[in-house]
Amino acid sequence: MSILTLTHGRLFDPSRRLDRQADVLIDRAAGVIKAIGKNLKAPAGAEVLDCTDLLVCPGFLDIHVHFREPGYTSKETIATGSAAAVHGGFTTVVTQPNTDPPLDNASAIAYQYLQAQNAGMARVYPMGCITKGRAGEDLAELGLLARAGAVGFTDDGDCVRSSFLMRSALEYARSLGKVVVEHCEDHDLSNGAILHEGRVSAALGINGYPSAAEEIVVARDIRLAKLANARLHVQHISAKGSVALVREAKRRGVKVSTEVAPHHLLLTAECCRDFDANFKMNPPLREESDLEACLEGLADGSIDCFASDHAPHTTEEKSQEFIHAPNGVIGLETNIGVLLTHLVHKQRLSLKRFVEAWTSAAARIFDLPGGSLKVGGPADLTILDLDLRWQVDAARFRSKARNCPFAGWHLKGAPAYTIVGGRIFEAIGRTMRETGAPKPKAKAKARTR
Amino acid sequence: MPKGGNRIARLRESSILNRQSSIPMPWTRKHLLDLESLSKAEIVELLDTAASFKEVSGRSVKKVPALRGRVVVNLFFEASTRTSNSFALAAKRLSADTMSFSSSGSSVSKGETLIDTAKNIEAMGVDAFVIRHSAPGAPHFLARHTNCSVLNAGDGSHEHPTQGLLDIFTIREKLGKVAGLTVSILGDIRHSRVARSNAHGLRKLGARVILAGPPTLVPPAIGAALGVEVSHDIDAVVEQSDVLNCLRIQFERKAGRFFPGVREYAAIYGLTEERMKRAKAAAIIMHPGPINRGIELTPELADGPRSVILEQVSNGLAVRMAALYLCLGVRISQV
Numbered sequence: 001m002s003i004l005t006l007t008h009g010r011l012f013d014p015s016r017r018l019d020r021q022a023d024v025l026i027d028r029a030a031g032v033i034k035a036i037g038k039n040l041k042a043p044a045g046a047e048v049l050d051c052t053d054l055l056v057c058p059g060f061l062d063i064h065v066h067f068r069e070p071g072y073t074s075k076e077t078i079a080t081g082s083a084a085a086v087h088g089g090f091t092t093v094v095t096q097p098n099t100d101p102p103l104d105n106a107s108a109i110a111y112q113y114l115q116a117q118n119a120g121m122a123r124v125y126p127m128g129c130i131t132k133g134r135a136g137e138d139l140a141e142l143g144l145l146a147r148a149g150a151v152g153f154t155d156d157g158d159c160v161r162s163s164f165l166m167r168s169a170l171e172y173a174r175s176l177g178k179v180v181v182e183h184c185e186d187h188d189l190s191n192g193a194i195l196h197e198g199r200v201s202a203a204l205g206i207n208g209y210p211s212a213a214e215e216i217v218v219a220r221d222i223r224l225a226k227l228a229n230a231r232l233h234v235q236h237i238s239a240k241g242s243v244a245l246v247r248e249a250k251r252r253g254v255k256v257s258t259e260v261a262p263h264h265l266l267l268t269a270e271c272c273r274d275f276d277a278n279f280k281m282n283p284p285l286r287e288e289s290d291l292e293a294c295l296e297g298l299a300d301g302s303i304d305c306f307a308s309d310h311a312p313h314t315t316e317e318k319s320q321e322f323i324h325a326p327n328g329v330i331g332l333e334t335n336i337g338v339l340l341t342h343l344v345h346k347q348r349l350s351l352k353r354f355v356e357a358w359t360s361a362a363a364r365i366f367d368l369p370g371g372s373l374k375v376g377g378p379a380d381l382t383i384l385d386l387d388l389r390w391q392v393d394a395a396r397f398r399s400k401a402r403n404c405p406f407a408g409w410h411l412k413g414a415p416a417y418t419i420v421g422g423r424i425f426e427a428i429g430r431t432m433r434e435t436g437a438p439k440p441k442a443k444a445k446a447r448t449r
Numbered sequence: 450m451p452k453g454g455n456r457i458a459r460l461r462e463s464s465i466l467n468r469q470s471s472i473p474m475p476w477t478r479k480h481l482l483d484l485e486s487l488s489k490a491e492i493v494e495l496l497d498t499a500a501s502f503k504e505v506s507g508r509s510v511k512k513v514p515a516l517r518g519r520v521v522v523n524l525f526f527e528a529s530t531r532t533s534n535s536f537a538l539a540a541k542r543l544s545a546d547t548m549s550f551s552s553s554g555s556s557v558s559k560g561e562t563l564i565d566t567a568k569n570i571e572a573m574g575v576d577a578f579v580i581r582h583s584a585p586g587a588p589h590f591l592a593r594h595t596n597c598s599v600l601n602a603g604d605g606s607h608e609h610p611t612q613g614l615l616d617i618f619t620i621r622e623k624l625g626k627v628a629g630l631t632v633s634i635l636g637d638i639r640h641s642r643v644a645r646s647n648a649h650g651l652r653k654l655g656a657r658v659i660l661a662g663p664p665t666l667v668p669p670a671i672g673a674a675l676g677v678e679v680s681h682d683i684d685a686v687v688e689q690s691d692v693l694n695c696l697r698i699q700f701e702r703k704a705g706r707f708f709p710g711v712r713e714y715a716a717i718y719g720l721t722e723e724r725m726k727r728a729k730a731a732a733i734i735m736h737p738g739p740i741n742r743g744i745e746l747t748p749e750l751a752d753g754p755r756s757v758i759l760e761q762v763s764n765g766l767a768v769r770m771a772a773l774y775l776c777l778g779v780r781i782s783q784v
Contacts, residue, residue: 275586
């Protein structure tokens with residue numbers, strides 16, 4: 001029996017109210033946790049990973065990533081995306097179905113599972129489309145998608161415009177025990193706009209995307225979820241008003257959950273003043289008050305979890321005129337560092353809530369295994385080095401893409417190791433240290449807050 | 450000797466530039482991308498340089514050798530007649546070689562990217578790009594990716610710095626000053642790069658700026674974004690203004706979705722003779738052209754005594770000569 005022992009680490013699992021020094025014994029063959037406790041006796045020949053001064057957490061889950069396969073493999077593949085995930089400290093990801101062809105049928109779901117297995121790194125759970133071809137007209141084969149392993153349904157990138165269709169999806173998915181996941185955007189009101197409507201859009205002469213375009217659909221879907229008595233998950237929440245709507249709906253007992261991306265907590269529309277497409281995404285970067293509202297929502301539980309909306313694009317695609325470059329930024333390899341630096345270390349969010357929002361709270365939305373450290377449970381762990389100082393260098397990413405809004409940032413805290421089913425992967429906190437972080441030059445232009 | 454110093458020395462000696470002002474502020478910019486980033490001193494230097502060049506246009510031989518051997522390329526991805534011709538003529542009057550490139554019939558229609566197009570032309574040994582493009586920020590993008598000087602000839606609805614400068618130049622020439630004046634820009638503010646450049650430039654020179662038009666054509670945050678006043682009452686605006694700058698309704702940008710119709714627009718927001726009876730005696734009327742006659746401005750006003758529209762066009766030439774001269778001059782170590 002092959003055993004891995006994690007020694008001297010600080011075990012930290014908010015779902016089990018765990019915060020103490022302890023060792024973890026992992027059965028690598030079975031990929032499960034065998035024992036947790038003080039000074040565990042490791043059998044002879046066991047591999048030991050010294051976790052002194054490190055934080056040993058349940059494996060982190062990023063429930064919103066785009067791995068682009070099939071169809072857009074020049075941006076990312078399931079193999080490169082999985083490599084980026086474990087390098088960034090994530091054991092598990094949920095992929096979006098806006099591939100080409102889209103994941104609107106059972107064999108497409110099976111294909112993603114197969115490619116993830118071939119890659120053999122992170123656990124990859126695909127979502128299926130809500131509508132056939134993501135066209136917003138007819139329901140996709142939700143039952144067959146679920147059978148093939150789709151963990152939820154979304155037309156991410158596009159909103160389900162028809163209220164009738166959205167209601168049908170919610171009712172149908174309820175019987176399957178799956179969640180319907182919405183990209184909330186009133187496309188008629190946003191009118192193809194790519195910049196938050198406000199001072200920056202007015203100054204740059206670019207059509208604005210008002211917060212109301214998000215809030216309208218959040219409000220509609222909450223009503224529909226209540227009507228259908230079904231589970232709704234709101235993707236990438238960005239507007240102050242949306243946070244208030246979700247908070248109020250939860251209070252009334254509607255089964256709604258939501259996620260927020262690091263860029264919507266740390267960056268504002270001001271970042272777009274230089275027309276840099278690495279700050280262009282949908283929903284757009286909004287205002288200071290929206291950042292505050294999202295952070296407040298995260299702290300009080302109105303927002304359930306983090307998710308990066310990791311959206312890789314090629315450098316060529318992003319090196320176009322701002323309005324022509326595609327939407328999206330990558331996040332898997334910076335998620336942990338930027339949030340530790342700017343939320344946890346600055347005491348704006350507790351470490352407990354930070355870890356919970358990447359683990360048990362994220363797992364709960366799709367009923368995924370993991371998110372907790374349990375004897376007999378999967379040996380998925382994320383091991384953090386909270387005090388490591390490093391600088392973001394996109395050239396060192398394992399993702400194929402470089403469209404990172406945090407490039408050059410000086411950070412404190414990084415994932416050191418990612419353990420998936422008992423297999424150890426060195427994360428960015430270790431690969432950086434080995435190759436030697438680049439010497440900090442001038443003070444990085446941290447355009448946060 | 451620093452390049453700027455050299456250039457100032459040349460300016461002093463130059464018989465072409467018989468300037469009234471004392472030592473000018475050293476212009477150190479390679480590009481003219483927008484008026485938002487220029488200082489008051491830089492704008493004044495541009496205007497003063499333009500005043501010197503205006504004299505050249507009055508001569509029988511309307512040409513100076515300032516940019517001999519330099520190559521200026523017009524890269525126009527949007528239709529234009531007066532701006533492209535004005536820039537081309539300005540470059541020629543400075544003795545630069547000129548090329549022009551428009552999106553129809555070029556490699557752009559074959560799907561070439563803006564960067565590739567620009568780099569290929571740059572490889573021919575080009576010194577400056579004059580670019581008009583539908584994408585806001587396209588000139589800034591070009592400035593980052595090539596080594597040429599870049600002059601913005603209009604980027605989407607963002608800025609049109611030489612139009613802003615020529616409008617300010619005309620105001621200064623006609624009314625003798627800019628500071629303290631009330632300058633109102635009327636009409637389709639939402640889609641107007643002219644409004645944005647004017648607002649930035651005028652504010653820096655101390656004018657009071659009012660942007661006026663239907664609420665749907667004046668973006669909600671633009672007053673705060675540009676530090677100007679906003680109004681929807683044209684009569685009230687006319688009464689207070691020293692300058693009324695009418696903008697063209699940009700039907701090609703689907704402006705028609707933002708108001709009920711041309712007839713209503715002309716009645717409520719158009720500048721008419723009746724309405725101008727309320728205006729100050731010395732108030733002037735401007736328009737960046739081309740005019741939708743009878744919609745934003747009646748033909749009588751466009752051709753009347755208050756109108757300075759054709760002077761704007763003449764001044765455009767001098768302003769563009771100044772812009773090319775200053776931006777390219779930075780890199781000339783000797784004439």
